Amino acid sequence: MSSKEIKFVTPDASYGMAVNQLVASCPPLDTNSAYCNLLQASHFRETSVAACLDSGEVVGFVSGYLIPERPDTLFVWQVAVSEKARGQGLAKRMILSLLERPSCSHVHHIETSITASNNGSWALFRRLASQLDASLNESVMFDQHAHFNGQHDTEHLVRIGPFSL
């Protein structure tokens, strides 16, 4: 599959179930309720992007939102790329495409959270920071014990910026 066959789409609710299945097929992502993905694809559509084949199959999705108290910061909630579409810069290009939207015209920082063992995600956001020529800072966002009651690995906050496109 070449990147030419993939188009980026602002989702709507009709994408919710396809996104739900894509996320479920992309461990170690936490699986979502269908309702969660429907909200991502509707209320958060202006800061989310779907990558689709000509056939309509959704092979990538980034959900995000502007942090309510800090609307200059895009929080990247989940990034999912189906196995067959990995390794061609799709995840990175989807996030960069969000930054080019009018809805992100005031965005100068990206935040996300990553577990220590998710090498792909660390590589993606480090690459993104270097492409944006911005620094990357890490801290604990949600702690395994203090926040997850021991039932989930610690989520590390990654903050990239400031940058301007």
Ligand SMILES: CC(C)(COP(=O)(O)OP(=O)(O)OC[C@H]1O[C@@H](n2cnc3c(N)ncnc32)[C@H](O)[C@@H]1OP(=O)(O)O)[C@@H](O)C(=O)NCCC(=O)NCCS
């Ligand atoms: C992580 C994931 C989104 C990457 O998607 P992708 O489209 O293949 O990523 P990209 O091609 O845009 O990669 C961006 C950079 O990260 C690197 N990278 C991506 N996955 C990597 C991996 N598993 N190990 C090491 N480096 C990796 C790429 O080499 C690239 O760096 P480069 O430009 O210097 O070559 C995809 O593997 C996935 O969906 N994984 C399962 C779900 C998940 O962990 N999501 C991330 C949580 S937010």
